[in-house]
Amino acid sequence: MKFEELxxxxxxxxxxxxxxxxxxxxxxxxxxxxxxxxxxxxxxxLNLIKFAEGVIDCEQVVRALDTMPVFCDKKIVYxxxxxxxLADIKNLKMLYDYLEKPNxxxxxxxxxxxNDIKIEDKNFCVVDCSRLGYxxxxxxxxxxxKNAGVSILEDSCKLLFDYCLGDLSKISVELDKxxxxxxxxxxxxxxxxxxxxxxxxxxxxxxxxxxxxxKNSTKVYAIINDMRAKKDEFRTLPxxxxxxxxxxxxxxxxxxxxxxxxxxxxxxxxxxVKMSMQQVGLFSKSQLKKINTMLGQIDYDIKQSNISxxxxxxxxVLKILNI
Numbered sequence: 263m264k265f266e267e268l269x270x271x272x273x274x275x276x277x278x279x280x281x282x283x284x285x286x287x288x289x290x291x292x293x294x295x296x297x298x299x300x301x302x303x304x305x306x307x308l309n310l311i312k313f314a315e316g317v318i319d320c321e322q323v324v325r326a327l328d329t330m331p332v333f334c335d336k337k338i339v340y341x342x343x344x345x346x347x348l349a350d351i352k353n354l355k356m357l358y359d360y361l362e363k364p365n366x367x368x369x370x371x372x373x374x375x376x377n378d379i380k381i382e383d384k385n386f387c388v389v390d391c392s393r394l395g396y397x398x399x400x401x402x403x404x405x406x407x408k409n410a411g412v413s414i415l416e417d418s419c420k421l422l423f424d425y426c427l428g429d430l431s432k433i434s435v436e437l438d439k440x441x442x443x444x445x446x447x448x449x450x451x452x453x454x455x456x457x458x459x460x461x462x463x464x465x466x467x468x469x470x471x472x473x474x475x476x477k478n479s480t481k482v483y484a485i486i487n488d489m490r491a492k493k494d495e496f497r498t499l500p501x502x503x504x505x506x507x508x509x510x511x512x513x514x515x516x517x518x519x520x521x522x523x524x525x526x527x528x529x530x531x532x533x534x535v536k537m538s539m540q541q542v543g544l545f546s547k548s549q550l551k552k553i554n555t556m557l558g559q560i561d562y563d564i565k566q567s568n569i570s571x572x573x574x575x576x577x578x579v580l581k582i583l584n585i
Contacts, residue, residue: 284391
């Protein structure tokens with residue numbers, strides 16, 4: 263089920279096991295809090311048991327689930343395996359066996375996050391905590407600003423969403439800064455966002471792609487220099503560029519498909535497809551093919567230590583500007 267469906271689902275009744283999956287930390291945290299709230303669990307020190315990090319033995323997890331709650335109707339057992347490897351989770355079959363006939367007084371919450379380890383989900387109520395679309399996120403942004411007595415216009419709201427790529431955890435942090443920054447002005451404007459909010463690396467790749475397509479070398483190098491200041495993130499830039507241009511090429515090759523079909527094909531949100539579709543027309547199919555061939559060779563050279571990250575990025579920029 264989608265995150266936005268969770269609250270109504272919980273009002274109907276609480277399930278024995280939930281799996282939270284997705285890449286938005288704000289939604290993962292919100293889903294956990296909603297389940298705890300609607301479970302009716304009280305006396306957290308006695309009725310909330312957490313397993314996280316290191317080796318997790320499911321024999322201990324099942325033992326905790328089979329123990330009755332103290333002075334309330336439900337006990338919560340929480341497994342945070344966002345950073346776990348499958349080898350770190352012992353006796354997993356015991357958990358699967360338990361889920362066939364779970365204790366009605368216990369609620370299991372497994373936080374997968376964006377971890378792609380294989381955990382059977384047939385007896386879980388799976389909650390999709392992937393990033394939400396603009397329509398829903400914009401309502402959340404306006405709700406937060408309204409509660410703080412601050413207004414935000416639609417174009418500012420849209421820019422904040424784009425800078426943060428719809429990540430509500432990042433948006434909520436940035437809103438706290440913006441609300442404090444605007445002070446008595448009581449309105450968040452585009453200039454405030456441009457001054458205070460650092461665009462995500464992925465968003466800057468969208469900007470970079472536009473500048474490359476339009477042969478705007480001045481803007482290209484301004485963006486590259488800004489990215490270079492983010493030393494840790496800068497090392498991931500070639501991989502993000504490779505991924506972005508592969509996506510553009512796939513969309514160009516599947517131009518007969520609609521946004522939803524492309525979203526499923528590429529495994530990304532519809533909004534990301536929408537942004538990519540706006541850029542596909544900036545290049546011909548033959549140009550995208552040449553770019554992807556070139557990027558494949560540079561990717562190989564990076565992995566073979568034949569070229570540095572810095573030189574690789576300079577080479578990518580020069581070659582695309584001259585295609």
